[in-house]
Amino acid sequence: MALTNAEKVRLHRERQKAKKQEDLKKPSSPSDLFKKPFYEFFPVDEQVGSSFAQSLELCGISPPMIEDDSGPEAVTLDTIEGPSEEGGHSNPFGSSKGTSLGRAEVTVGCLIEAARDLATQIRDYKKSEIEARIGEIEASDLSDPDARKRAFEEAARLRKLLDEFDKQLRLSFPTWKA
Template sequence: MPNANAEAQRRWRQRQKEKKQEELVQAVAPAGVFRKPFFEVFTPDDQVGSQYCQALELTGIAAPLFEDDRGPEAFTLDDLQDHNPFGEDSSTSLGRAEVMIGCLIKAAQGLADEVNAYKRTEIKARLAEVEASDLSDPAKKKAALKEAARLNKMLDQLDKQVRWTFPAWKVTG
């Protein structure tokens, strides 16, 4: 007689495998739902006064407008003859917008990392200056300790992660 526990475990694993395969099939973007091209809904006239364009222009970046239904591969600066890193569902203006969202988030994260590293370096340099200063005078020692506490508080703030919320822009079937 086979071990009932082993057989039950085998059936459970098979069900989990089937469930995972179903989820993969459903993870594909729903075809036929988004019929009207994105650029027709978010017209260039709408884009010019939008928060999207204003935010980029404040940083000195000319906002790319959605004027037709071309996907991100038509706008990339890299030669993509051999592969498409954007995925099959990104060949439209909607796909381009979704790729842009991801890229802008990555760019913001990369810039935040660089600013964080710079500020840490500078704060640690100021802490080293405070430690190397003459602390024989009680007034100077008190001021130096206060400055060191302030700088350490700044370092503690840089240790934290921040979270920004966005409306969902990705959907699956």
């Protein structure tokens, strides 16, 4: 069955969005434009007191300190081999050696993706629990008029909560990639 023009446009936009999301986890290519290494611009003593480090520590994550000009491939926990090693893992960061700036960019992209996935899991959990409570209300004995009134009010409140989880939250970030 042929796709309508609207469906084609929607699929195209979804592909573009997925590509942008994947690009968030790739460092910029090293450039002559940025001469001073990022780790010198944002030294460890400033990193320790930054909101970045404090926010991660608050949720129990040890913040990654950028102490030298090594790229993201130097600190990843995955096995990384050449850009297209046969039978091996491909290097998601490309073939060029990364820099501390690239490592910082990859960190931002990965944190955004991690936050998005965790938010999705939390939303799905809350929706399933609210739906279970609605099911309990529907299965309960509603012969008493006062109990029926309270049950309908509670069910309406819970359905309104469910509607809130269908919304998207938009946050703004300063542009870090151009």
